[in-house]
Amino acid sequence: MDRNTFTGLFLILIILIGFTYFSRPSEEQLKKEQLLQDSLANVKSGKQPSVKMPLASKPAAPVVDSAALRGPFGPANQGVNSSVVLQNEHVKVNLSTKGGRISSVELKEFKTYDQKPVILFDENESSFGLVFHAGNSIINTKNLYFTPSSQSLTVANTDSGSVTMRLKYSDSQYIDYIYSLKGNSYKVDLNIVATGLQSVISPNQPLVLNWDAVLKQKEKDINSEHRYSGGYFNHGDNEVDHIGTTKDEKKELGEDGKVRWISFKQHFFSNVLIARNGFDKGTLAVNTSAAPGIVKTFSASMQLPALKTAQAVYPLQFYFGPNRFHTLKAQGYDLERQIDLGWGPLKYINRVAVIPIFNFLEGLGWNYGLIILVLTILLKLVLSPLTYKSYLSMAKMRVLKPEMDEIKAKVGEDNPTLLQQEYLKLYKKAGVNPLGGCIPMVLQLPIVMAFFFFFPNLFELRQESFLWMKDLSTYDSVINFSRIPVLNVDHISLMCLLMTVSTLVITYFNNQTSGVTGQMKYVGYITPIIFLGVLNSYPSGLNYYYFLANLLTFLQQFVIRQWVNDEKIHARIQENKNKPETEKKKSKFQQRMDEYMRQQQAKAKDQSRKK
Incomplete structure (x- = not known):
């Protein structure tokens, strides 16, 4: 019995040690954690933090020279940045006339851990725009001013509404960003329509769509947000992969087929860009920030087909919403596969059995x-x-x-x-x-x-x-203390402590029942201690x-x-021992055991002959 107990516990111990080893923080993460603690200490002491937040400061208005005004889309280099609001019962989307982009998104139904509005990203920490060749110039629409078709629009119930942001080259030549929103949806449709520009935009160069965002802390434990945040993408034969959950990463996309969507995913919320016709290829990068309150920075550069007709339409969709399994699944495109439900058979257990019961x-x-x-x-x-x-x-x-x-x-x-x-x-x-x-x-x-x-x-x-x-x-913290850098712990979870104590009690009674003696009886106490360290922040x-x-x-x-x-x-064992061999029904284990014994006896005979 004690050998069986040891075997089972040893297998579990190997799994836990492996998990602890592979999930341990890297030297780079430890350095970032130290920078974070130094920044927090500076804030508490009244000093300015030494870490600069990426995209945190609003850039100064560019000085437009006469050459830019005479170039392609020249008049659009000047304008006034104003905001247009497109909203329904779920989301509030702010559209900026500079760049014609979605500058910020608020989810109305949810609050952060400190009861503030959930802002997925804001204007000063995001950018979005098309980059293309027009003659000898490279145009980036994020720096140009669009003209809106409406000042604001609220969509109720199941109605739908749209706002058009227009970038004019001339009265008959322009680029429209047409944003549409339904009353009960987390999705924002974006149709990019280029009209009459086939002679202006180079037909030999693809259009590049750039999207960047800095995502801030929304949950109590920023380390947990680091663990579950990353860049996700659907590519190839409907495969969903991710980068940047454990380290800074950059990946070339589209090498094995078109990219259906990319996602800037946080622990419980996602910002997804869906290409209905697919992106030809692109790059996706994720970086973990050491700045206080910043989870990760995301950057994507995706290619759209070159403009070759009088009117070209690029149908896109955004999903701004919670990482709730049934909500993501209802959006289509397999967005629910962003949720990490485990590897191999574990994800099927959760999807097929656990989630429906829950x-x-x-x-x-x-x-x-x-x-x-x-x-x-x-x-x-x-x-x-x-x-x-x-x-x-x-x-x-x-x-x-x-x-x-x-x-x-x-x-x-x-x-x-x-x-x-x-x-x-x-x-x-x-x-x-x-x-x-x-x-x-x-x-x-x-x-x-x-x-x-x-x-x-x-x-x-x-x-x-x-x-x-x-x-x-x-986690539920019953004791708080200064963070220990190596262990990355600053609290004791009461429920984790109760779980550990209950496991130790069960181990004690199991040892009493099994009659295990010697050092073997202490083996079962190792696993609960490991669980206490691993699960304390879960x-x-x-x-x-x-x-x-x-x-x-x-x-x-x-x-x-x-x-x-x-x-x-x-009594049954003794009765079975007294039965003739012919009456005993051999199990597969017993058959293998007989074969093993025959092999051992044959080896013993061979050794005796050699001697």
Whole structure:
């Protein structure tokens, strides 16, 4: 039994050590973290921070020379920057006449962790524009002034409305940015229409669409936002990949097919640009900022087909909204695949089973703490056959332990091969699989790991309270202290602490039940300590689930103990040992064990012949 316990715990320990190793902060991240702490210290002391925020200051108005005014789109180099508001019940979009772009976006239904409006990005920390060749000049529309068709527009219910931003070359030659918004949508349509410019814009050069944004902190834990923020893109054969979640990255896109969309994704909100006809190719870059309150900076440069007709239309769409699975899925284009639900089979467990059950429970209108409780109970009921089989196998090994100790005393530890053979003979006679307790634990592991990805990415838990936990989507700190740079810790989570204590208690009772002795009984205490360090900054909703799982596991084991009788198990084992070999139905494990024993005996004979 103790060998099975060790095997299972060792596998879990390897996974946790691997996760801790690969998710540890790099030297660059540690330097940025130190810069952040220095900046915060300067702010508290009244000094100006030494770190300059990218795109934070509004650039001075350019001085326009006469040559620019005489060049292509010359008159558009001068103008007054004003704002046009396009809004519905979900979003408020500010359009700037300079560049004709979306200068800022506010999500009306949500607040930041400190109850301020959720501004996805603002005018001074974003840019958007077309770059193309016109004669011998390179034109960048972000520096030119557009003429709006409306001063403001509010769209209600299911109605739709549009605002046109026009960049004039002449009365019959112009570029229109046509923005459309429906009353119940998070999407903003953008149709770029170039009219009569085929002789002005070079037909041999593609149009380049540049988009940059600086995304600010919106959640309590900026480190968590760093972890779950990155640049996502759909490309090739409908593959969704990402960059920049763990380090600064830049990637060339379109090498394996057209790019359907790119996304500047934060933890719980996304800014997505969709090309209905696809982008030919482009680049996407993500950088983590050390400036206080800045999560990451994003930059994209995407290519559109060259202008070759009298009127060319480039249909685009923006999605500005929450990273809520069913909301993203309703937008189409597989936007929901931005949400990290795990790798391999873990994401399918979450998508096929966990999310539908969660959505059903959410539809009942319960508190999310109660929903997590019911979800955990359902999970434990599904896994109860494996739990029972694991406990029964451990009980069999516990009953066999006295006989195994006798064999060990008789054979000695100097000949491990012979000792293993004698153990295998005992297992064969008793009809016991020594891995019977480990295999169910391993089979349960993917489901347990699936929840590890599910809860941290669950938008529905954002700013939802339960008991003392004010926000189930982030940690609940009971003790706060100065940040420890190496460990990157500045608090102790109460729910994580309760989870750890409950795991230690269960480990203690399991050791008492199994009768494990020596150093082996201390192995089970290592994993909870590792969990305390890893999960301390993870959402309290996740730690609450693990805490409930521990309590239900303890309850399950208590009930199973009432059913499992060691004397009856011992009697069955002795009865099985006395059966003739012909009456015993061999399992696959026993067949492999017989083959192993034959191989060992053959090796022993060969060695004796050589001697």
